[in-house]
Amino acid sequence: MRILVAYASKHGSTEEIAEFIGKTISDSGLDVDVCSISAVTNLTDYDGVIIGSAVYAEQWRPEVAQFMRLRVDVLAEKPVWLFSSGPTGHGKATDLLGGFLFPNNLEPYRQKIAPQDTVIFHGNLDLTKLTLAELMIVNGYGGPLGDYRHWETIRQWADNIVTTLARIQANPTASV
Numbered sequence: 001m002r003i004l005v006a007y008a009s010k011h012g013s014t015e016e017i018a019e020f021i022g023k024t025i026s027d028s029g030l031d032v033d034v035c036s037i038s039a040v041t042n043l044t045d046y047d048g049v050i051i052g053s054a055v056y057a058e059q060w061r062p063e064v065a066q067f068m069r070l071r072v073d074v075l076a077e078k079p080v081w082l083f084s085s086g087p088t089g090h091g092k093a094t095d096l097l098g099g100f101l102f103p104n105n106l107e108p109y110r111q112k113i114a115p116q117d118t119v120i121f122h123g124n125l126d127l128t129k130l131t132l133a134e135l136m137i138v139n140g141y142g143g144p145l146g147d148y149r150h151w152e153t154i155r156q157w158a159d160n161i162v163t164t165l166a167r168i169q170a171n172p173t174a175s176v
């Protein structure tokens with residue numbers, strides 16, 4: 001099976017999560033491509049697609065939002081998993097965001113795609129990478145600086161994808 005992990009990242013933290021997911025899945029013996037969503041041209045060769053974006057102001061990055069709108073029909077025919085990365089601080093990611101799981105403006109596309117799973121992971125606010133304007137916004141909403149990514153949680157999520165892909169491979173005619 002050939003799997004795509006496509007990401008949209010501004011400061012690199014979501015890219016690292018995508019690379020980690022890709023490595024975890026390829027370690028199980030599957031063929032995995034990890035690349036920026038902007039570099040994805042063809043989805044037909046993939047048996048499963050994982051799409052992730054950093055969250056800024058409760059939105060996915062514009063390039064991935066555009067991708068979902070344009071490719072919604074082909075994505076709806078494949079097993080798809082969606083992840084966001086964003087909140088910093090201790091506690092459940094969705095709790096830190098008052099229940100936010102996915103951007104409202106993309107919800108109709110998410111529903112049409114009917115992903116296998118949609119999750120949000122903790123993110124990383126790296127002082128050395130933020131612009132002054134970003135730092136002011138972060139100070140405004142009180143997001144704690146630091147790397148709160150929880151690699152074990154991400155690894156378990158990727159392992160579950162491998163299990164589901166094995167089930168799909170064993171019974172390809174069952175609906176995704």
Ligand SMILES: Cc1cc2nc3c(=O)[nH]c(=O)nc-3n(C[C@H](O)[C@H](O)[C@H](O)COP(=O)(O)O)c2cc1C
Pocket residue numbers: 008009010011012013014015054055056057058059085086087088097122123124125126130133134135137138
């Ligand atoms: C200006 C700004 C706005 C942000 N807005 C949100 C937000 O609305 N929700 C959220 O969960 N995280 C928010 N974050 C945190 C980022 O999503 C987090 O730092 C993420 O790990 C960045 O990923 P990247 O390095 O791939 O760009 C924001 C960060 C910045 C700098």
